[in-house]
Amino acid sequence: MVTLQINGEKYTIDVAPDMPLLWAIRDVIGLTGTKYGCGKGLCGSCKVLLDNSPVQSCVIPVSAAVGKNILTIEGTSKNLQLLQESWVELNVPQCGFCQPGQLIAATALLDKNKNPTDTDIEDAMIGNICRCGTYQRIKKAIHKTVELKNQHS
Numbered sequence: 516m517v518t519l520q521i522n523g524e525k526y527t528i529d530v531a532p533d534m535p536l537l538w539a540i541r542d543v544i545g546l547t548g549t550k551y552g553c554g555k556g557l558c559g560s561c562k563v564l565l566d567n568s569p570v571q572s573c574v575i576p577v578s579a580a581v582g583k584n585i586l587t588i589e590g591t592s593k594n595l596q597l598l599q600e601s602w603v604e605l606n607v608p609q610c611g612f613c614q615p616g617q618l619i620a621a622t623a624l625l626d627k628n629k630n631p632t633d634t635d636i637e638d639a640m641i642g643n644i645c646r647c648g649t650y651q652r653i654k655k656a657i658h659k660t661v662e663l664k665n666q667h668s
């Protein structure tokens with residue numbers, strides 16, 4: 516048995532320790548917001564935060580996540596929620612498939628950088644592929660989120 520802490524909840528599951536974390540999150544626990552894209556660590560659609568660092572959950576074994584805080588798109592961190600507001604306001608997604616991973620990567624960025632430049636955003640988001648090409652709207656939405664945060668503070 517393995518216990519994972521996801522979005523503040525504990526889940527004890529009977530899986531092999533080398534199962535990819537994404538399989539456990541989606542197929543065993545049933546949190547299907549995190550998406551399977553390439554399965555090879557290349558597209559970023561499966562990103563989650565592990566102790567605040569973005570990881571590709573398709574190539575991380577469950578054993579590497581034990582004892583750590585996992586944040587998925589279903590989580591309620593402040594930055595993730597504010598980013599989602601901006602995403603809706605600016606109508607960012609097209610097909611939407613890559614967007615959970617994009618939002619997780621953007622959350623990691625804003626958790627450590629309060630006012631990222633365009634270059635900071637490009638560097639932080641480089642591992643997230645969008646086949647629909649929403650990159651410009653993602654960048655605008657991250658800047659919009661910084662504005663929202665400044666209004667609230």
Ligand code: FES
Nearest residue numbers: 552553554559573
């Ligand atoms: S599905 Fe994990 S990086 Fe593409």
Ligand code: FES
Nearest residue numbers: 610611645646647
């Ligand atoms: S919104 Fe379609 S792949 Fe990014």
